Amino acid sequence: MSLLQSVKNLVRSHSIHVAYVDVGSCNGCDIEVLACLSPRYDIEQYGIYVHNNPREADILLVIGAYTPGWEEKLHTLWEKIPDPKAAIAIGNCPISGCLFNRPHSLVDPPVSKHIPIAAEVPGCPPRPTEILSAVLSLAPLVFKDYEVAKR
Amino acid sequence: MPLPIFPYLCEIVRLEWVRKFFFVKTAPLVTPSHSRGFPELTGKTCTHALFCMMACPAPGAIDVIKTTEGWEPRIHKGHCIRCGLCVEACPNGVLTSGRILESMFYDHTRLSFSFRIDVDTNLCMGCGNCAVACPVNKVIDAQMAYGGRASTDQLLLKVSEGKCHVLYPELCTGCKTCENHCPNEAIRVSRLLEAVHIEEEEI
Numbered sequence: 001m002s003l004l005q006s007v008k009n010l011v012r013s014h015s016i017h018v019a020y021v022d023v024g025s026c027n028g029c030d031i032e033v034l035a036c037l038s039p040r041y042d043i044e045q046y047g048i049y050v051h052n053n054p055r056e057a058d059i060l061l062v063i064g065a066y067t068p069g070w071e072e073k074l075h076t077l078w079e080k081i082p083d084p085k086a087a088i089a090i091g092n093c094p095i096s097g098c099l100f101n102r103p104h105s106l107v108d109p110p111v112s113k114h115i116p117i118a119a120e121v122p123g124c125p126p127r128p129t130e131i132l133s134a135v136l137s138l139a140p141l142v143f144k145d146y147e148v149a150k151r
Numbered sequence: 152m153p154l155p156i157f158p159y160l161c162e163i164v165r166l167e168w169v170r171k172f173f174f175v176k177t178a179p180l181v182t183p184s185h186s187r188g189f190p191e192l193t194g195k196t197c198t199h200a201l202f203c204m205m206a207c208p209a210p211g212a213i214d215v216i217k218t219t220e221g222w223e224p225r226i227h228k229g230h231c232i233r234c235g236l237c238v239e240a241c242p243n244g245v246l247t248s249g250r251i252l253e254s255m256f257y258d259h260t261r262l263s264f265s266f267r268i269d270v271d272t273n274l275c276m277g278c279g280n281c282a283v284a285c286p287v288n289k290v291i292d293a294q295m296a297y298g299g300r301a302s303t304d305q306l307l308l309k310v311s312e313g314k315c316h317v318l319y320p321e322l323c324t325g326c327k328t329c330e331n332h333c334p335n336e337a338i339r340v341s342r343l344l345e346a347v348h349i350e351e352e353e354i
């Protein structure tokens with residue numbers, strides 16, 4: 001492995017930029033994601049930064065059961081994230097539609113139909129620790145030796 | 152008088168502080184034991200009472216399946232909202248989650264429930280999906296075929312003359328399987344759940 005690659009690996013492991021998008025949730029999972037920023041969980045000590053700008057993000061947290069207003073928009077947003085990138089489904093909503101997935105409701109889960117989802121965190125809502133460990137365990141899989149794997 | 156810059160720096164750049172600034176981590180985060188996680192099996196015998204499925208508010212979260220050792224509830228992550236109602240509803244204590252069972256024991260609370268099954272004969276088209284899907288029917292007549300054709304009349308649900316009929320409503324467990332399989336939303340199971348407090352003498 002080249003020296004440049006090891007430097008990239010080191011830097012990337014301490015700089016995971018996260019953007020989150022709510023595609024129609026009850027707000028429960030948004031609250032849990034934001035709780036990760038609180039001193040109790042303090043994600044910045046692990047090198048995770050919340051940047052709500054897809055152009056700067058490495059990881060996209062998708063929350064919510066995908067309402068019709070997000071058709072086209074979610075995919076555009078995903079395209080804007082520079083490689084290497086990964087999306088994590090937070091909560092039951094993007095996985096199954098949770099309690100909203102009933103006859104005559106407008107939601108269109110799972111979100112993996114619309115953009116590629118690399119990991120799923122079940123729960124309604126998941127605990128902040130579960131969100132944190134999902135981000136931390138996914139990040140090395142996606143970002144470590146990215147250039148080598150691409151070749 | 153020269154500026155006391157050196158003593159000042161000594162106060163600020165203490166090795167301990169510097170180390171804390173760069174390397175501090177909060178204590179490892181563990182899930183506390185009282186946290187209500189996904190329900191787990193206690194190992195007690197499931198009697199296929201299906202009250203867990205009756206109480207569950209989340210679509211597709213729980214199924215009771217038959218394994219080689221007998222019946223066993225299966226929780227589907229991604230659907231289950233960890234409400235713990237199945238833990239409270241089970242009469243045999245098969246499921247556990249957090250300290251729900253302990254607090255039910257100490258607080259003398261029980262889940263009281265009632266349910267009712269209705270078929271809208273205007274909507275029903277007699278397809279028999281409900282009768283085939285019903286797990287109680289399955290136990291009575293395992294050979295029940297497409298369209299709800301069965302050899303016996305001792306069934307909970309039976310299709311006759313192009314309509315679904317509820318023959319023995321007292322057998323129903325309220326599991327909602329029929330409701331989920333009806334293409335026309337003709338069959339409805341309505342449930343009423345209430346937490347009740349039991350006086351100590353009654354136990």
Ligand code: SF4
Binds near residue numbers: 030
């Ligand atoms: S998974 Fe539950 S808490 Fe999260 S957005 Fe959906 S309904 Fe709300």
Ligand code: SF4
Binds near residue numbers: 203206207212234238
């Ligand atoms: S905890 Fe609640 S949502 Fe999960 S299986 Fe039990 S009743 Fe259903």
Ligand code: SF4
Binds near residue numbers: 286322324325326
């Ligand atoms: S009639 Fe419906 S609710 Fe009652 S046991 Fe059968 S499937 Fe379950």
Ligand code: SF4
Binds near residue numbers: 315332336338
């Ligand atoms: S109640 Fe629904 S599933 Fe049952 S026979 Fe009628 S239409 Fe079919």
